[in-house]
Amino acid sequence: MQRRTLIALCASLAAVATMPQAGAQGAYPNRPITLIVPYGAGGVTDVIARALAQGMSKPLGQTIVIENKPGAGASMGVVDMKNAKPDGYRLTLTPVGIFRQPHIQKVNFDPVADVSYVAAFMTYDFILAVPANSPFKSVKDVVDAAKRDPGSVDYGTPGKFSANHVTMAQLEQKTGAKFTHVPFKGDADSINSLLAGHTKTAVFANSVQPYLTSGKMRALAIASDKRTEAFADVPTFRELGYAFDVPSPLGIAGPKALPAEITQKLEAAIQSAMQEPAFKQVAANYGIRLEYRNAQEYSAFAKKAFAEEKDIVKAIGLD
Known part of the structure; x- marks a missing residue:
């Protein structure tokens, strides 16, 4: 009797060993996600990032934890992505300054090759x-x-x-x-x-x-491409005859090689969060223009901006 029980127990353990591990292979996400904000706590970007994170938590079913990492021209998040696993549990905000920084000084990141752009959700106006x-x-x-x-x-x-x-x-x-x-x-x-x-x-x-x-x-x-709702009475430079604008979208990215299915889930979560009344109110409090770009559009913007910033920096001069 004991021998039969032992055999049955061994068979059960073998079956369990061959089953997929829920914690490791379960559907994404199955644990909290970290979002790096490359600015100090309490600023406009930090406040809106926290509102977005709260809105994204609902469709994802997981908490999104904000980690502030200011410094280095707001590039600390991109630097962090170089060592992060492409599993969607560590993400960063990606301000446009990251496309300018490599043309100003030597850096240890490539803003195009080292990250996977997920989506942009707003744009700054100057x-x-x-x-x-x-x-x-x-x-x-x-x-x-x-x-x-x-x-x-x-x-x-x-x-x-x-x-x-x-x-x-x-x-x-x-x-x-x-x-x-x-x-x-x-x-x-x-x-x-x-x-x-x-x-x-x-x-x-x-x-x-x-x-x-x-x-x-x-x-x-x-310096926007069109008049904005929050500043409806303020003309654009282009309207006044000065042919330029300064596009400054802000979005989320992950490490390079982020799987498409994870990117799609995050895209959907960002879109959902942007419709949340609480998030819209925070954006309205600061006159922030909400503007969505999907992964493909945001990636295309990143490549274009990185190339154009070289000429802008050259024109300004490093001295």
Whole structure:
């Protein structure tokens, strides 16, 4: 009797050993996912990333944990992807700065080859603003003043080679005007300087909205391809005759060779999250323009942006 029981037990153990391991081979995702935000906690990007992560958690059935990794020109997430397994459990936000960084300095990542682009969900807009009491009433006023006295018109940004800086560098190239760049550590310092009268103009992302609404600042132009709902009264640079815009989509990517079925699940989760009222409200609070690009479209944008940024950096100069 004992011998028959032992044989039966061995047979059962053998059967279990040959069964697929639910924890290792179960349907994706079967455990929490980490999303890297390459900025500090509490900023606009961090806030909207957390809202998106919460919305994505519902269709995926798993928690998405935010991991803040600021520094290195917002490229820490892409660097992280080089060593991450392509299993969909470690992802990163991918700001446009990652396409510019390799042309500025030596880096240990390739923003096209080292990641798999999943989807973009929003785009930043960059606005040229002045204090409410500024004598500048238009972009033409700013350009004319800079032409009359080269270097006399300064502008604040969150730093050299930021998209804010690129905006004014493009305006210089299109007009021949010469401005003076004043880089700060972030939008907050640039805002304080402008309101205190230390700088004459500045380029801000969506963080400027409250100051426009309160009447403390006046927007002269926006560097988007079209007018946006949040800044409907602000003309684009193109409308004003300056033929450029500064596209700045923000999306999610994973390590290279991310399986197609995982990418598709994440794409669907992002689309679902974008329809969540809570996520839409967070975006509206900051005047953020929601704009979806699927994996194919986002990958194509990445290749194009990486190539174009080389010319932009060259035009600005590294000195």
